[in-house]
Amino acid sequence: MADKIEPRVLKGFRDFLPAGERERRDFINTAESVFKLFGFVPIDTPALEYTDILLGKGGGETEKQIYRFTDNGGRDVALHFDLTVPFARYWALHSNELYLPFKRYHIAKVWRGENTQRGRYREFYQCDFDSVGSDSAASDFEILSIVVSSLEALGLSDFSVHVSHRGIFNRFLSANGVADKSVDVLRLVDKLSKIGEDEVRRELSEIVGADLGEKILDYIRTEGDYDATLAKLIKYSGGENDDTRRMAELRTLMKATGTESRFIFDPSITRGLDYYTGVVFETILGEAPSIGSVCSGGRYDNLAALYTKQEVSGVGGSIGMDRLLAALETLEKKRKSASLPEVLIINMGTEVLGHSFALAARLRQMGVSAEVFPDAKKLPVQFTYAEKKEIPFALFCGGDEMQKGVVNLKELQTRQNHDGISLEAAAGLVLSRREA
Amino acid sequence: MADKIEPRVLKGFRDFLPAGERERRDFINTAESVFKLFGFVPIDTPALEYTDILLGKGGGETEKQIYRFTDNGGRDVALHFDLTVPFARYWALHSNELYLPFKRYHIAKVWRGENTQRGRYREFYQCDFDSVGSDSAASDFEILSIVVSSLEALGLSDFSVHVSHRGIFNRFLSANGVADKSVDVLRLVDKLSKIGEDEVRRELSEIVGADLGEKILDYIRTEGDYDATLAKLIKYSGGENDDTRRMAELRTLMKATGTESRFIFDPSITRGLDYYTGVVFETILGEAPSIGSVCSGGRYDNLAALYTKQEVSGVGGSIGMDRLLAALETLEKKRKSASLPEVLIINMGTEVLGHSFALAARLRQMGVSAEVFPDAKKLPVQFTYAEKKEIPFALFCGGDEMQKGVVNLKELQTRQNHDGISLEAAAGLVLSRREA
Numbered sequence: 102m103a104d105k106i107e108p109r110v111l112k113g114f115r116d117f118l119p120a121g122e123r124e125r126r127d128f129i130n131t132a133e134s135v136f137k138l139f140g141f142v143p144i145d146t147p148a149l150e151y152t153d154i155l156l157g158k159g160g161g162e163t164e165k166q167i168y169r170f171t172d173n174g175g176r177d178v179a180l181h182f183d184l185t186v187p188f189a190r191y192w193a194l195h196s197n198e199l200y201l202p203f204k205r206y207h208i209a210k211v212w213r214g215e216n217t218q219r220g221r222y223r224e225f226y227q228c229d230f231d232s233v234g235s236d237s238a239a240s241d242f243e244i245l246s247i248v249v250s251s252l253e254a255l256g257l258s259d260f261s262v263h264v265s266h267r268g269i270f271n272r273f274l275s276a277n278g279v280a281d282k283s284v285d286v287l288r289l290v291d292k293l294s295k296i297g298e299d300e301v302r303r304e305l306s307e308i309v310g311a312d313l314g315e316k317i318l319d320y321i322r323t324e325g326d327y328d329a330t331l332a333k334l335i336k337y338s339g340g341e342n343d344d345t346r347r348m349a350e351l352r353t354l355m356k357a358t359g360t361e362s363r364f365i366f367d368p369s370i371t372r373g374l375d376y377y378t379g380v381v382f383e384t385i386l387g388e389a390p391s392i393g394s395v396c397s398g399g400r401y402d403n404l405a406a407l408y409t410k411q412e413v414s415g416v417g418g419s420i421g422m423d424r425l426l427a428a429l430e431t432l433e434k435k436r437k438s439a440s441l442p443e444v445l446i447i448n449m450g451t452e453v454l455g456h457s458f459a460l461a462a463r464l465r466q467m468g469v470s471a472e473v474f475p476d477a478k479k480l481p482v483q484f485t486y487a488e489k490k491e492i493p494f495a496l497f498c499g500g501d502e503m504q505k506g507v508v509n510l511k512e513l514q515t516r517q518n519h520d521g522i523s524l525e526a527a528a529g530l531v532l533s534r535r536e537a
Numbered sequence: 538m539a540d541k542i543e544p545r546v547l548k549g550f551r552d553f554l555p556a557g558e559r560e561r562r563d564f565i566n567t568a569e570s571v572f573k574l575f576g577f578v579p580i581d582t583p584a585l586e587y588t589d590i591l592l593g594k595g596g597g598e599t600e601k602q603i604y605r606f607t608d609n610g611g612r613d614v615a616l617h618f619d620l621t622v623p624f625a626r627y628w629a630l631h632s633n634e635l636y637l638p639f640k641r642y643h644i645a646k647v648w649r650g651e652n653t654q655r656g657r658y659r660e661f662y663q664c665d666f667d668s669v670g671s672d673s674a675a676s677d678f679e680i681l682s683i684v685v686s687s688l689e690a691l692g693l694s695d696f697s698v699h700v701s702h703r704g705i706f707n708r709f710l711s712a713n714g715v716a717d718k719s720v721d722v723l724r725l726v727d728k729l730s731k732i733g734e735d736e737v738r739r740e741l742s743e744i745v746g747a748d749l750g751e752k753i754l755d756y757i758r759t760e761g762d763y764d765a766t767l768a769k770l771i772k773y774s775g776g777e778n779d780d781t782r783r784m785a786e787l788r789t790l791m792k793a794t795g796t797e798s799r800f801i802f803d804p805s806i807t808r809g810l811d812y813y814t815g816v817v818f819e820t821i822l823g824e825a826p827s828i829g830s831v832c833s834g835g836r837y838d839n840l841a842a843l844y845t846k847q848e849v850s851g852v853g854g855s856i857g858m859d860r861l862l863a864a865l866e867t868l869e870k871k872r873k874s875a876s877l878p879e880v881l882i883i884n885m886g887t888e889v890l891g892h893s894f895a896l897a898a899r900l901r902q903m904g905v906s907a908e909v910f911p912d913a914k915k916l917p918v919q920f921t922y923a924e925k926k927e928i929p930f931a932l933f934c935g936g937d938e939m940q941k942g943v944v945n946l947k948e949l950q951t952r953q954n955h956d957g958i959s960l961e962a963a964a965g966l967v968l969s970r971r972e973a
Contacts, residue, residue: 106589108629108844111614114585116627118634119578119641126569126579133562138901140878140908140928142555143562147660148584148616148646149550149604153542168585170606173650178547180584191552193544198554200925202911205555210584214609224583235911239890243911246894250901350887357891358898408544442576451786454675455793458682462794465574465686472576475638475668475675489636492576 113215113223123438124426125226128255129208132228132420135251136206139243141230144205146187148212152177154190157407166213180212184229185417192233193408201234201413204243222423231417233404238350241380241400244416245351248384248396249363251420256434259387260395263367264351266380267399268344269334270371273320276339279309287371290321294369294393321369327352330366347380378402380416388432395425442470443531444494444510445487450477456503460496460524467528471496487513494531549651549659559874560862561662564691565644568664568856571687572642575679577666580641582623584648588613590626593843602649616648620665621853628669629844637670637849640679658859667853669840674786677816677836680852681787684820684832685799687856692870695823696831699803700787702816703835704780705770706807709756712775715745723807726757730805730829757805763788766802783816814838816852824868831861878906879967880930880946881923886913892939896932896960903964907932923949930967 110116117125133143152169156179169179181187184207192203208228215221230247232240245262252260270290271283279286285308293301298318305314320337324330331352335345348366355361372381379400386395398418405413429435444464446457457473464471474483487495497509502521510519510527512534519530546552553561569579588605592615605615617623620643628639644664651657666683668676681698688696703723710719721744729737734754741750756773760766767788771781784802791797808817815836822831834854841849865871880900882893893909900907910919923931933945938957946955946963948970955966 105845106593106843108590108626108841109587110583110630111585111587111608111612112610114583116583116631117579117581118631119580122579122581125581130566137877138904138906140881140906140926142877142926143553143558144555145553145558145561147546147550147552149547149648149660151545151547154544157542165609168606168608170604172547172604173601174548176547190544194546195552195554200922202922204908212585224585232911237911239884239894239909239911242894243909246898354891354894358895405544407542409541441573441578445576448675455790458675458678458790459794462682468574470574470576472640473675473679475671475673475679486636486638490576490578 111223113217113221115222115224119441123441124435125422127438128422128426129226129228131254132251133206133208135247135254136230138250139204139247141204141206141232141247144188144191144207145209146181146184146191146207148180148210149178150181150187150190152179154408155179155181155186157186166215168212168214182211182213184209184211184227184419188229188231189405190408192413193405193411196405196409196411196413202232202240203234204230204232206230226422228420228422229417230419231415233413233415233417236379236400236414238347238354241347241416242351242354244398244418245355245364245380245382246358246360248382248398248418249360252384252396252425255425256429257386260363260384261365261387262363262382262384262396263365263370264348264380264382265366265368265370266344266348267371267377268379269338269342269348270320270368272338272342272344273334276337277309277313277316279313282308284375286317288373290317290369291371291373293321323365323367323369327355327361327364327366330368334368344379351380372397372399376401378414382418386428386432389428392424392428394421395428396420439470439535440491440493442472442492443535444469444471444496444527445483445490445492446471446473446496446498447480447483448474448477449497449499453499453503457498460498460508463524464528464531467525467532469528469531484513493534494527496527547659549653549657551658551660555877559877560871561858563874564858564862565662565664567690568687569642569644571683571690572666574686575640575683577640577642577668577683580624580627580643581645582617582620582627582643584616584646585614586617586623586626588615590844591615591617591622593622602651604648604650618649619647620645620663620855624665624667625841626844628849629841629847632841632845632847632849638668638676639670640666640668642666662858664856664858665853666855667851669849669851669853672815672836672850674783674790677783677852678787678790680834680854681791681800681816681818682794682796684818684834684854685796688820688832691861692865693822696799696820697801697823698799698818698820698832699801699806700784700816700818701802701804701806702780702784703807703813704815705774705778705784706756706804708774708778708780709770712773713745713749713752715749718744720811722753724809726753726805727807727809729757759801759803759805763791763797763800763802766804770804780815787816808833808835812837814850818854822864822868825864828860828864830857831864832856875906875971876927876929878908878928879971880905880907880932880963881919881926881928882907882909882932882934883916883919884910884913885933885935889935889939893934896934896944899960900964900967903961903968905964905967920949929970930963932963 167179172178377399381399383394384396400416402414403412461471495511507521603615608614813835817835819830820832836852838850839848897907931947943957
C-alpha cells in the first residue's frame with residue numbers, strides 16, 4: 102500500500118452494506134407510508150445552517166457536540182444536530198406560505214460529535230413527525246395514533262405507549278410549594294429507569310426533602326389502570342383542571358378507536374427536555390424493554406419563539422430508527438425484503454446475449470427484477486455469484502430454447518428445475534414465491 | 538424582531554416546501570424502483586470523510602469548492618462533493634465482503650461551495666448507479682438500459698441517449714500523432730454545444746494545427762445513423778479494434794431489445810473528465826435540448842486505484858435530479874401525486890370526535906389517507922384548510938349519521954354530495970377518483 106491512501110471511515114460514522122441499507126430504506130418507506138395515510142406531508146431543510154440559528158441562545162451540551170466551522174465565505178455554519186430546531190426556523194420563515202394546522206414529517210440525517218464509547222453514532226437518521234397549530238386532544242391523539250400505526254406497520258405487535266402530562270406534574274409540584282424545582286425534579290424522574298428508585302429517592306430528598314420526595318415517588322407510580330392513575334393525579338394536583346381533562350379526553354379517543362390497550366398512563370414519564378409542556382410519551386417494546394424508548398415525543402409551546410413573534414404550539418414524535426432496527430434484528434422480526442434481483446439470467450454466450458437482455462426487459466415489465474450475468478463465464482462462477490447475492494432463481498435460455506420460445510427456470514435453493522416453460526410461466530413462479 | 542434571530546438559509550441552500558419535497562421523494566422512489574428491477578442494490582456512506590480520502594492526490598477545482606474543516610478531535614474532514622469518490626473508498630474497504638460484478642445505487646445529498654451566480658446549488662442530490670467488475674458490452678448495455686428505463690418511468694418519452702467511446706477517439710488521435718494532446722482535445726470537444734463549432738475550430742487549430750483540427754471536427758460529426766458513424770470511426774481510428782467492436786456489440790444488443798431508436802452514436806460526446814476510458818454517454822431531452830444532459834456517465838478503469846492495489850473497472854451513470862425535475866416542470870410533465878390527505882373528516886364536536894377517529898382509522902386500513910380536523914371550528918375555517926392543502930374530499934359524520942352507520946361525502950371541487958352512504962362506498966369513490 103506504499104503510495105495508497107488508507108481507505109477508512111471516521112470514528113462514529115458508518116458505511117452501510119447493501120443488506121443494511123435496504124433495511125433502512127424499507128424502514129423509511131414504511132414509516133413514510135404511515136405518515137402519508139395520516140395526511141402528513143414531507144419537508145426538507147439544508148444540512149448546513151448558520152450556527153446562531155442552530156444554537157439559539159445558548160449552547161450547553163449541544164455546543165460541544167455540534168459540527169461547526171467557518172465556510173469559504175467566512176460564515177459561521179454548522180451541521181444540524183436534530184430536525185426540531187430546523188423545523189422551528191422553517192416555520193418562522195415560511196408560515197405565510199403554509200397553513201394551520203401544519204403537519205409535517207421529516208426524515209434526514211443529523212450529526213453530533215457524541216462520545217462514541219456509549220455506542221452512539223455521530224451520523225444517524227431522525228424520523229420526526231409534528232403537528233403544529235392546534236392545542237387539542239385531537240391533535241395529541243393523532244400523534245399517538247401515528248406511533249401505534251407506525252410500529253404495527255414495522256411488524257411489531259408487543260409494545261406499549263407510556264403517556265403522561267407534564268402540566269399535571271407541575272400543578273402537583275406547585276400545590277406542594279416547589280414549582281421552582283420543576284426542572285430538577287422532572288429531569289431526575291426522567292432517569293428513573295436508568296438509575297433506579299433508590300437513587301431517585303436519595304436525590305429527591307436533597308432537592309425537596311425526604312417527605313415530599315416520598316410523595317413524588319407516590320405520584321409517579323402507575324396505578325391499576327389509566328382511569329385509576331388519572332383519578333390519583335387529579336387528587337394530587339389539586340382537582341380537575343384543563344390538563345387532567347386533556348388526559349380524560351385522550352382516554353375517550355383511545356376507547357372509541359379500540360386502541361386503549363396500547364396505552365399506559367405512566368406519570369413517571371417526563372421526558373428530560375424543558376421544551377415539553379403538555380402530553381409526553383415514550384414507547385417500550387414488551388420483548389425488549391431494556392433498550393428504552395423507541396419512539397418518544399410530546400407537546401410543546403411556541404415552537405419558533407427564537408425566530409418569530411408568531412406563536413404556534415405543537416405536538417410531535419420521533420422514531421428512533423437505529424434503536425428500532427437493532428431491536429427488530431434482536432427480536433428476529435426483521436422483515437425479509439425480496440432478493441435483488443429475483444432472477445439471474447445465465448450468460449450463455451454472445452449468440453443469445455441480445456435475446457437474454459430482451460427476456461430481462463420483459464421480466465421487468467412483469468414486475469420481476471432480473472439481471473443478465475455480464476460475462477459468458479463457466480456455470481459455477483455464475484452460480485457462485487447468485488449464491489453470494491442470494492438470488493433465488495436462475496434462468497437459462499440457449500439457442501434451442503430461443504428457437505422454441507421457452508426458457509428453463511431453476512430454483513437455486515431447492516435445485517428444482519422448470520424446463521421448457523414460457524417466460525410468463527417463469528415470471529408467475531417467481532412472483533408466487535415472493536408472496537409465499 | 539428585537540431579540541429574535543432572523544430566520545434564514547445559507548446562500549445556495551434550499552428549504553423544500555411540501556409540494557416540492559414530495560416531487561423529490563416521488564422521483565427518488567421511481568428511480569429506485571427501476572434500479573431494483575435491474576438487480577442493483579443500495580449502499581450508503583457517511584456525509585463526512587477524511588479530507589485526504591476525498592481530495593486524493595490533488596485538489597484543483599474540487600479543493601476550492603469543498604466544505605472542509607477540522608473537527609473537535611482535530612481531524613481534517615470534509616463533506617463529500619460527489620458519490621463516486623466515496624464509492625471508490627467503499628469498494629477498497631469492503632471488497633472482501635462483496636462480490637463481482639457489484640452493482641450499486643446510491644442516492645444522497647452532496648455539497649459543493651459553487652458559485653451560485655450560475656444558478657447552481659451548494660447542496661443537491663446525486664443519484665448514481667454503477668456496475669463494477671466486468672468490462673463487457675453486457676455491462677455497458679445494462680447501464681444504458683437503466684438510463685432509458687429510468688427516464689421512461691419518470692414520464693419522459695422524447696429523449697435520446699448519445700453514446701460514444703473515448704478509446705476510439707484516443708486511437709484516432711494516436712493514429713494522427715497527437716496522443717499527447719488527448720486531454721486538451723477531449724475537454725475542448727466536450728464544450729462543443731456550449732461554445733459552438735467556430736470557437737472549437739479556433740482552439741483546435743491552436744492545439745493541433747488547422748488541418749488536423751478540421752479532421753477532428755470531421756471525426757466528431759454524427760453520420761446518418763449508428764452504423765454509418767461506426768464505419769467512419771473505424772476508418773478514422775485505423776481499422777477495427779476492441780473499442781469499435783464494443784460499439785458494434787452494443788448496437789446488436791440495442792436491436793435485440795428493440796431500443797435502438799433511443800440511441801445516437803455521437804462522437805462529439807467525450808465527457809470532460811479524464812476519469813472515463815471507454816463508452817461515454819449523455820442524455821438529451823427532445824423538447825428541451827438546451828438544458829443539456831439529464832443523465833450522463835461512462836466506463837472507467839481501476840475505480841479504487843487511490844486506495845487499493847486491487848484493480849476493478851466499472852461503468853456507471855448519474856441522473857441529474859434537479860435538472861430533470863426542472864425540465865419536467867417546464868414541460869408540464871410533472872406527475873400529480875395523490876393529495877395528502879385525500880379525505881378531511883370534518884370536526885363536528887366532542888360527542889362524535891371518537892367516532893371520527895375510528896372512521897379515519899378504517900379509511901386508512903382501506904388505503905385511503907385521512908385526517909380529522911383537530912378543532913370543532915366553523916365550517917368555513919375547516920373548508921379553507923382543505924382548500925389550502927388541496928384535499929379533494931370532506932367527510933361529515935354527525936350524531937344522526939353515526940346512529941345510522943353512514944357518512945356524507947362531499948367532493949370539494951365539484952361540490953357534489955354523496956349523502957348517507959357507507960364508509961366503504963365513500964372509500965370506493967375516493968379510490969376511483971385517484972385512479973382517474
